[in-house]
Amino acid sequence: MLVNQFLMLGAILFCIGVYGVIARKNAVLVLMSIELILNSVNINLLAFSLRNGSTDGHTFALYIIAVAAAEVGVGLAMVLLMYRNRRSVGLDELSEMKG
């Protein structure tokens, strides 16, 4: 069956997300990349629950979607705050503290 394809897709999305997190300097884009990973996780879950025929996967996925929404809310709020304070959303400017 096509569980494997789903998993492959999930894996790919995961990798893209990770790449985004590491490579992107723009806070919003990083946020998006993280969402990408979360979605890859959702795909995995759905695929598995499809295979297992149990509902737990779906439930988990729903929770993740909900929580992700909240997260993004908070995230955007912070990015906004950042923009307000320094007129930019460039992450590499965030190095007040190091060492």
Next chain:
Amino acid sequence: MLVQATETAETVLTSGWFLDHAYIIPLIPAVAFFLIIFFGKRMPMKGSEFGIASMVGALVFSGGAAYQWIQRVNGVSEEAFVEPVIKSWTWWQNGGFSFGIGQHIDGLSLTILVVVAFISTLVQIYSTEYLHGDRRYTHFFASLTLFSAGMLNMVVAENMIQLILGWEIMGLCSFMLIGHWWEDGANSRAALKAFFTTRTGDIGLLVGTSVLFFAANDWTQKNLGVSGFSIRGLSAWALSGTAGQAAITVGAVALFIACIGKSGQFPLHTWLPDAMAGPTPVSSLLHSSTMVVAGVFLVARVYPVFFEGMNILGTNVNFIVVIGGVTIVIAAALAFVQTDIKKVLAYSTVSQLGYMMMGLGAGAWLPAVFHIFTHAFFKACLFLAAGSISHSASHHSFDMKKDMGGLRKFMPITFTTWIISTLALCGVFPFSGFFSKDEIIDNVGYSGYSLFMVIGLVGAFLTAAYMTRATYLTFFGSPRGAAAGEHHDEGHGHDAHDSHDAHDAHGHDAHDAHDSHGHDDHASHGPRESGPLITIPLIILATLAIGSGLLNAVPFGENWENLKKWVEPRAEVVNVTGVKEPSGSHGESRFVLTAPSGVVAAEEGGHHKSDCGKKAPESGVCYAPQLNHAPFKWSKAALSLGIVFAGMIISWLLCVQLYTRKNKALVGLTQRNKVLGAGYAFLANKYYLDHLYEKVIVRSIAYPISRGAYWINQNVLDGIVNGAGIGSRKIAGWVYRNVDQRVVDGAVNGAGNAAQGAGGALQPVQSGKVNQYGALLFGAAAIGALVLVIINT
């Protein structure tokens, strides 16, 4: 354990209160010491009364004990073994054994007790005058008293540890007394040197005691119920034939090294002359008659150990005898080049100690002990006489050449006593020295040590010679320097020049005494006789210098040999049966002495001889080895007397030529020989000494300094000590700087820096960049995953 003989059919041993309580003798001065320390300053006589009283007390007690001992000995037959009066209380315990402190009283200890108490008394009386007004008068008496306590304790000691106690206390006191005028660096250095040298010897004491203890303890505990420290036990064990030869030899050698240090034997004798820096009474007490004989006493005390360990009488040469012999000659020779009268006496002491050691080494036990006895009197007398001279005649100088001469007219008493003692020292019949010294020489030869008999005779010759020289310089000829009334402060022999600074610190003998006399005797510088407090002790001692010899006057036949009867332990096999009770503080155990069992001793030359020391007793134990006694022959005596007189006459003539006639031949000779300076005009001796030192001391100690005999001698030990000191200081410094401060600390600090550095190295990781953090986060995860995948597929 209180050990005493019970009455049996054969041996009826009487005892007495003094004998049973001899342990009190050292306690008296010990108590007096604390009294002086705490109340001395407040007493009318500044504490000296305590000291003198305690000494008199000690004298009385030891006299009484001696008397009762004589009773005890007379009570039994000629050959029967006389049980020493031994008491012991638990002093410390270890490994379940308990070790005692107490008394071991027999002829030997009593002899020394009497001598020490007697001399100490006189010296203290003498000091009240001599040190009158000294700023540390009280301290002086305190130390003096403590010193006597130490010596007495060592003499009554029941075991080695107690003996060490007394031994070391003496060392301490000699330190304090020699350094009495410590304001002058020279004195404190001398004190340090004395303590340090003897301490070096004490390594032997510690090691030897340990070795013997472990070797003997089992045997003694089993057979006698005493510890391996106890003198009684050690003696018996040594003669029991069960002693391992290695252990006993090592032990004996080690102990003897300690004796070398303490008794100023070659090569550790150099501290003794320096010690003359102390006040004269100190020299007279410590360095003539008591402390320096401690070493001799130790050998005599546990004689069986040395007898077996050194195989005395077994061969015709052994360690002790050699050391003794060498010392005799070296010291005597040195005495010639001294200008300081006290140093002459110091060297003569060293050489006399050599006689004693040689005697002991050659099995002449009794003569040696006897020589301790007689020597104490005349040597003390000589020192006190010297003190008397410097005190009243030579303005506190000891320089015979500069400040003396022709004094016989001014101080008749001092002169007479001096002459008597000198004759005694030289061993002229019928003075005491003759009876003891001649006996030693005689017995040494008799026991087969012919070479050393010769050395003894040479020594006798030298002794006579240098004493004559000293006498001549001091009392004959024309008065010089202070003796002639010139008042000069500079150049007082070894005296330090700063000794007349405004404040009252003095480097020189008895300046305080001098100041305290007020200026009347500055007004009349002329030499005069000393006061009664000085002369009376002199007279007493002189009398004894004559008389004491009669105590064991062999020439006059058997019944004059009292000392032999009273003092010499009888070599008898004694059966010891008895039960050892738990060694509590007062647990008594009785040892029943029965008749000598086993072989009936063979009669030989009218002398009863047992096998003790020759072979192990089948049953029972021996406490003393059987020794020989040379039959007295006038012929031999005549020989040695002849030598002595020869020495005197030659020396006298030369002195006259040199010092009075100023004989060109001789004086000119000194001009041509500056090496030792004008002081050393005595031709023969000069060459003799150079030769001697280059051959013996320098080569044997391998300390290549030879710029004149006296100088060498002064520096051999200093050199070694300082060299060692400086050397080890250098090593120490190096180790300290490099190892201690660099390596270890370096490691510690290095670790710290390393940590810091690592922190620095890691800081870039903490760049503050979110993406890099993320990369690190996932990177780690990915690596981990990769590893897991690899190992799991």
Next chain:
Amino acid sequence: MLSTSAAAWTTPVVDYHALAPEIILAGGIVLLLLLDLFISESKKWILTPVASFTALGAFIPVLTLALSDEGARSMFDGRYMVDDFSLVLKGLFLLAGYVVILLTSDHLREGDYYQGEYWFLLLSSILGMVMMASSRDLISIFVALEFLSIPAYMMAAWRKRDLKSNEAGIKYYLLGVFASAIMLYGMSLLYGIADSTLLVDIGKQLGEDVTAIRAVAVLFVVIGFAFKVSAVPFHTWAPDVYQGAPTPVTAFLSVASKAAGFVALVTVVYVGFPGSHEVWQPVFWILSALTMTVGNVMALKQTNIVRMLAYSSVAQGGFILMPLAVAGIDGVANSALRAVVTYLLVYAATNLGVFAVVMVVSRKTRSGEISSFGGLFSYAPGVASLMTIFLASLAGIPPLGGWFGKFAAFQSLVSAGNNWAYALAVIGGVNSVVAFGYYGNIMREMWMKPVPDGDTAPVKIHSSLGVALGITGLATLVLGVFPGLVIHFGDIAGLAGAFGN
């Protein structure tokens, strides 16, 4: 599972006693929100007591539950478990939370705070932790985790105008979410393998045999929590966030949220992956060694007190991880669990105390530099002594609490008795010595250095801060002298379903 879900819907039995703490907290949160909405600014002070009473109030049922001799209470098919382990930690979270409230209420005097929202967030985060302590299911764990994290993100960024605070918030947020995303990926794999989100089932399904995919799944989940406990190399956020966030928040993060992370870690490992210890034991070994060492070494370099404490808490995390490196070995599991719990309790008390002191001092000196502690002993001996006690406790010097935490950790290591364990023990020993380097440095400042600006006016300690100091100081001492008390908790902290029992 399928059968149950397919069957008719049955209302789950809810044990209200067991849920009482959560309910009280929730109630308090709502109440705060409403109050904040409706009361006037002048009355806002009322919120503080409300918050504190909520925390304390929630603590009461924890006690009653602990005292009730009815063992582990399981709800929702074992997805939510109230056992001794969870109770001990709920207690810890609530009390820690209360202390943080005390600290904050003092901090609020600085102004510029939206206290209503602040209390709301703080309590929510605490609620999340309390839930975490009981969660035995991937979903509930995930939810609890986010529940305690998201408010924390916002609290970190609480000083809106302060760039540092901002930066702290964003960093914390992005990395946190990233980490939980990775963790989720692992969870998804787990679900795929075990066909269940229930930890116990997962434990059964995973069993002993390890395949690559299982290993990766386990690893990712572990990493998710390793981030929370700021284990090296997932610690990078901690120093920046701790430094940037307001001090009370830092205290909260370094204690409560770290503890929550450990709770999750322990739960997952003990209940979820008991079989696959070949996978996580080495991981923990490496994490622990790295965390201790790097944390200490970095701490040595710091000049800012808070940043130094951040690294110190990283290092402490390493010590807490030590027992887990051997937890899989037969017979060690319990002592390891005990060690972790004990260490957490002691560490919480001590670290909160340290931050309390830091607040006191920085209030006076207006500086975050270590040098600002110079000569503290001369003008504030009491505070200095307390600080000394806390630091000594962190350094693990008897008879202060910290030593026993370390002792317990070492004990479980040595009891494992294999060479890896000994090696880790030695590393730990060396580290505990190194750690004194920087703890001792502060002591040195306080006792042996002069006052930097010569200002020796005595410090003012407000009552609430005083109470906080009192509680933490007392706890630190008592836990050290009578560890029996705390280890007793640790002892009953039986983790229901751990290692399949």
Next chain:
Amino acid sequence: MEVLSDHNWVLTVGTFLPLVGVLIMLFIPKTDEVLSKSVAIATAAATLAVGIFTLIQFNYDHADKMQFAADAEWISVIKSSYLIGIDGISLPLYFLSMVITLLVMIYSWNHVPSPGNAKAFFILMLVLQTGMAGTFIARDLILFFVFFELVLLPMYFMIGVWGGENRQYASLKFFLYTMFGSALMLVAFLALFFKTGAESFSIPYLIENGAGIAKNTQIWIFAGMFVGFAVKVPMFPFHTWLPDAHTQAPTQGSVILAAILLKLGTYGFVRIAIPILPAAAKEWAPWIGLLAVIGIIYGALGCLAQTDMKRLIAFSSVAHMGYVMLGISTLTDFGLNAAMFGMVAHGLITGMLFFIAGSVKERYHTLEIKRLSGMLVQMPKLGWILGFSAMASLGLPGLAGFWGEFPAILSAYQPAEGLPVETFRTYMVIAAIGTVFAAAYLLWLYQRTAFGEPTAEFAAGHGHDEDIHDVNKFEWIAWTPLLIAIVVFGVYPQLMFKVLDPAVGVTLKAFGG
């Protein structure tokens, strides 16, 4: 092992009374120094009273048994309990710690070093007292460990706050060394615990079962303990913290350090390491002995290298503890008795010497040997006391030092069976030579400082006169007991041997001692 447990409250009271005093002192305002001092001294005095009571109640016929033994629950989870008691070995040290603390406090009455703050200073001393006393009564490894560590911080601060110029380095060094040692020691304890079946930390139990451990394991465990204790002793090469600590520490600190703290290490060997791990002890003994004699010579050389009086005394401690360790390393009752006696003697004598050094520093504001001279002229009493102590320290018979030194040398001649005899006999000779070195550096010190004329800068009328005064009241009170003790134990050592010997016999049961 049977114990006598009547009066078993005594030890607890005696140990924790100082902390009560601390509690009281916390409420005394810092400014009221006199009150703080009085309270502290009163506490110490009360503690000593309890100690004396202990001394009286001690059953000397059963010195080999644990007395006043108590056993209360403490940390049941890790099988560690509050197990205390004293026997002949611990009694002298336990009592000594109380005496020293009191004397030091009396001395401190007018000698509080800069920067003052008597309150804190005295509190630290009281805490120290508890730690020291506790270590000597503990019969449970964990309890022992806790007390053992308890002394660390107070001493750290005593050195670091009230010490000399270089105090911070010294204090940190002291701390890190000791902490490192105790970390390893703790690991060793734990290993011991588990290798004996994880049953109990109680020393008696471990003595029962310790011998059963495989020899190699024993050797490793012993190694851990060795480091822990050796650092404290301190044995060469772990000694380097000592000179710094001593030199920098305030007089009081040095005295306590020398008199008691160093003994914790040696006591640990005697009480824990050797009886519990006999086989390992046998393996280690020759090496311990070697380090000991190295310490003797090395310490002596160190002394000769010093120009600073206090530092010299500090190095002499290394040498003296060398004798103690030599005695211990023989594993014979002779050696252990000597060692125990040596500990007390060294405590009294070196403590005394540090007191003197402190007073000299206070008067001359320097301890440089070449600047000091003619002390006997300016302060005869102090000078003679210095001489007395120096003599005691170089092991003069009739004074306490001798009884630690000579028996130790003696015992090295015949170590326990199974130890290399020749090796130890060599050690004996080296140790004997060490006594000469001791004489050398002590007399050298004495001659240079006490004899001769005062150097120009300190001579009369150079403005130092008001500082340079002879022994004052508090010094007399503080010193007299020590001086008396030195003489009494020297003259009648049985006083202590009687107590030590039976207990030592029990300790060495494993060696058939």
